[in-house]
Amino acid sequence: MTVLTERPAPAPDDDTPAAVGQLRLVVAGSVDDGKSTLVGRLLHDTKSILADQYDALEHVSRSRGADGFDLALLTDGLRAEREQGITIDVAYRYFATPRRSFVLADTPGHVQYTRNTVTGASTADAAVVLVDVRNGVSVQTRRHAAVMALLRVPHVVFAVNKMDAVDWDEARFAEVEADVRRVAERVGLEHTEVLPVSALTGEGVAAPAPGRADRPTLLSLLEQLPARRSLVAEDLRFAVQLVIRPRTEAHPDYRGLAGRVGSGTVSVGDEVVAQPSGLRSTVVAVDGPRGPQQSATAGQSVTLRLADELDVARGEVLSRPDSPAPAVRSLDGVVCWLGDAPTRPRQRVLIKAGTRVTRGMLGDLEQHWDVDEQRWQDGDAPLELNDIGRLSVQLAEPVAVDPYVEHRHTGAFLVIDPDTGVTLGAGMAGGRLGQHS
Amino acid sequence: MTTTAEPTTTTGLTPALADLEAEAIEIIREVVAEFDRPALLFSGGKDSAVLLHLARKAVWPAPLPITLLHVDTGHNLPEVLSFRDQVVADGNLRIEVARVEEWIADGRLTERPDGTRNPLQTVPLLDTIAAQRFDALLGGARRDEDRARAKERIFSVRDAFGGWDPRRQRPELWNVYNGRHAPGEHTRVFPISNWTELDVWAYIEAEDVPLPDIYYAHERDVFLRDGMLLTPGPWGGPRDGEALERRTVRYRTVGDGSCTGAVESDAADVAAVIAEITVSRLTERGATRADDRLSEAAMEDRKREGYF
Structure with a gap:
């Protein structure tokens, strides 16, 4: 039990308020x-x-x-x-x-x-x-x-x-x-x-x-x-959420890729590559919440228009051609198991990485994180609720996924129960925990 | 509210508010992309007005692919209803109105002895979701409003009864939202979960979001009941011993007229409202909502029954 009496809050500092964001x-x-x-x-x-x-x-x-x-x-x-x-x-x-x-x-x-x-x-x-x-x-x-x-x-x-x-x-x-x-x-x-x-x-x-x-x-x-502003310095990652194609009288030919910049910066004139398709084009416009912008940085929700009408849809990740997001057919990663039932061998699941959902199958469990000993232990016992383990996941189609240590936004994935839609696990691609891996 | 001098491309918004806007737009886009029949709860109140404003930005320049849904208790202030209709007409939007009175008239609902219709909204809401086969409902609820809402997810999957079971909530990881649900279930989505009342007003100011006039100071006949200033209407006027007085007031929230009170205020424009809230010592629901005073878990109970 904590009993407090009201007392004045500390006086505001005289410093100029820093532009630090939330x-x-x-x-x-x-x-x-x-x-x-x-x-x-x-x-x-x-x-x-x-x-x-x-x-x-x-x-x-x-x-x-x-x-x-x-x-x-x-x-x-x-x-x-x-x-x-x-x-x-x-x-x-x-x-x-x-x-x-x-x-x-x-x-x-x-x-x-x-x-x-x-x-x-x-x-x-x-x-x-x-x-x-x-x-x-x-x-x-x-x-x-x-x-x-x-x-x-x-x-x-x-x-x-x-x-x-x-x-x-x-x-x-x-x-x-x-x-x-x-x-x-x-x-x-x-x-x-x-x-x-x-x-x-x-x-x-x-x-x-x-x-x-x-x-x-x-x-x-x-x-x-x-705050998250440090993400601006990282490589560009832009997961496409939605293709905006109004086909209205006012905007008959508008075609934009809507999404939030996960990391890095994207500017008009930049060459970009969409992964996993590998299609390339150049950004011709960045439409922000208050109209056209010259560029957009990590954290901003914008719509990008490209020079070429590419078959790029939800689930693709735009990056710069010299630092593309890798397209993978299988994931090795660390998973925090959140399901009530333990993992099953070759369990069929859905994997949601960024804006892409694909079918997947859990591979063999390789290691468990031992909380008391604070190190990885070999073993293939199923993961129970709240367990942390290292495993691989086979994917039905290629997905753009980064190592989580390099990109928190595009390295994270959800493991989902295909029948109930319940979230079973929190995954981090290629995740390494401490020096004891 | 953080203030800042940092130059940004998003003129008029602080970095914190620009982040909240970007997050809300991202969430709305997830709903548009992943659901077949989304609807947006639109009461004409400030939070739903901001939500609609954000939704239109999220899909610009495309028309809004979302139907508006209003559960009309029949106890609304006329200014709010005319505002609602004006917004729909100006924006060329679709709206579905579920009238509580129709449910009372045909016996699906029974009027409560106290005349309050706020708790009666849940059944028409769920019936309309089922009839229209809405699979996602966007709402303007915020976590800072109430301690039960503080535990709500951004994507909240509900069963056919609309019930909220806090023990069975999905973990919500990163910004990877999971709204998948079984047939018969639907997902409620709260894009401005992380906004405070002050954030909403700062955004209304920066973006010039239109609101019903009752949010600003005006003269009105009111009477005092249970410590709240109510206005006479179809929900009943002053009872014996309750004196009608003309005062300068404004509303901090809009809701059922029988249980939503006005506050005395001279704040006639957005800037004055922001100044007033900044020094206010009362929360918006504490100041104006009798429905939340019913018990210490009033909101939790209504949410469990399928209320927002």
């Missing part, structure tokens, strides 16, 4: 690590909780015999969650500081809900993984670190929480930090930060940690992390 954040940790408290703290200290939400919270908290209010009731959305004191599903929350707006995916920590951590991490620009300073690194910490590494979340911040409970003992923090860094290295996380915080008191979150006035707080760090 940051998509995933927060992972168990209830015991104080995740609800941390999420509540971020919302509270950025003044994102409004008066009627306070009133409703106070009313409910009081009806359950609490004084003040319980922040967990704010972050738990479903009746069963409030009744059982657990979190079942990913919840999305929104808060903003004068510098940046955030979309926060609040993911449950229970082992059986790891698929939710995968869901939250897949779209995240940054992750916050909670560690209780009193317990140090746990199995859950290792699992979260592995998932963040596997999904290649660009920045991972380990928030060592409950520092107030150990009187901000720097030696204890240093010990936990060293353990965390070993885990991070083992799973192959590149950009990690380890910060001491107390979600309960707010120190280290929005307010400086004791004795660390010159160091960034969690919030100031998150405000400064680069």
Whole structure:
């Protein structure tokens, strides 16, 4: 139970607001690590909780015999969650500081809900993984670190929480930090930060940690992390969603390829190649949401018109001829299994990669990720719900797929049940987890 | 709301809002590409007006290949209905209107003792989805509106009863959306899931999206009930002891007139509305919606029954 009294939010910095765009954040940790408290703290200290939400919270908290209010009731959305004191599903929350707006995916920590951590991490620009300073690194910490590494979340911040409970003992923090860094290295996380915080008191979150006035707080760090704009520097990948052909009186001959630029830049005059067909043409127009543009960069939804009327449809990926997306007939990759039933030998599935859906067949399982030992183990046992394994998939037709380590957008694929349409697995082509592969 | 001085090709939008716009357009295009008979829930409210604006951009210069669908409770403000009809006429769009009154008239629905028709929308909605064989429904619901909605997916597969089962939601990975469903099921899609109320208004300002006049300050006869300023209409006027007063008000949401209240406001244009919301200490549903006050899980219960 966390009881907070309202206190003023930190004053806005005087700095010029940075043009940083929105940051998509995933927060992972168990209830015991104080995740609800941390999420509540971020919302509270950025003044994102409004008066009627306070009133409703106070009313409910009081009806359950609490004084003040319980922040967990704010972050738990479903009746069963409030009744059982657990979190079942990913919840999305929104808060903003004068510098940046955030979309926060609040993911449950229970082992059986790891698929939710995968869901939250897949779209995240940054992750916050909670560690209780009193317990140090746990199995859950290792699992979260592995998932963040596997999904290649660009920045991972380990928030060592409950520092107030150990009187901000720097030696204890240093010990936990060293353990965390070993885990991070083992799973192959590149950009990690380890910060001491107390979600309960707010120190280290929005307010400086004791004795660390010159160091960034969690919030100031998150405000400064680069967002997806780094994708602009990568090779062009543009998955065609839709061919727009109005055939109206006003636009009798218009033919455009609609999609969102996954990475890189595309400009008028650029030569492009469509994969897997291999057809080539030149971009003659880039139509954006507000009319013609000279170019479009990663993240923008546009419609491209080409010089030649090619037979290019949904499912093709446009790239530059000197760095084309590879067209493959089989996938080797890492799959997080999300289905209730385990994998079956030669199981027939649908594979959705980018905007293309094709039939596929699961090949032999080669390795499992051992969460406790943090390494790959050989073996062909079926993958159960929440297992991570390495396998191959035969495809019925060629598909443009990149190695996930090179292109997060075009290297990801879904494994789908052809009968029910249910998503069975999250796949990453050619994925390597840590140095121990 | 993040402000920025970064020059962009998308004039007038901050980088954060441009990202949200691009995401919404991407989602709408997935629906147009993958479904045979998509519809767009259009109430005339601000969120559905923004959604329609985005949908037209998503397929420009092609005509919108999506039918609009409105579940009319019979308790709408006349300004909203005339706005709805104007938008349809100006845009040369198709609309299907499901009138709750027809369901009440032939006995498929029974009027509630309190006169509120918001919960009655679900049956006409599901009946119309089945009759029109709609396989995808685009809606303007946002995750910041309510804590049950905070757990909603962007692509939400529903059974024939339209029910939302939060325990059986599909994981939603990257931007690879999976709307596949069995016959008899349909998929609800929420392209502006990640927008906040302030984002919606900033977009309305930047893109000059037309809205019904009731969103801006105007004089109106209102009476106070359960802490809300209601206006007289077919849903009933003031009861004994409820005094009718003329006040300067505006609406933050539009919905069934019996349970959607106005707020006192001088905000007569978009800029003033944005300034007002920025300092408001109440959420839009908390300020104006009696239907969400029924219980702490009111929205969750309605969603489980097939409501949006």
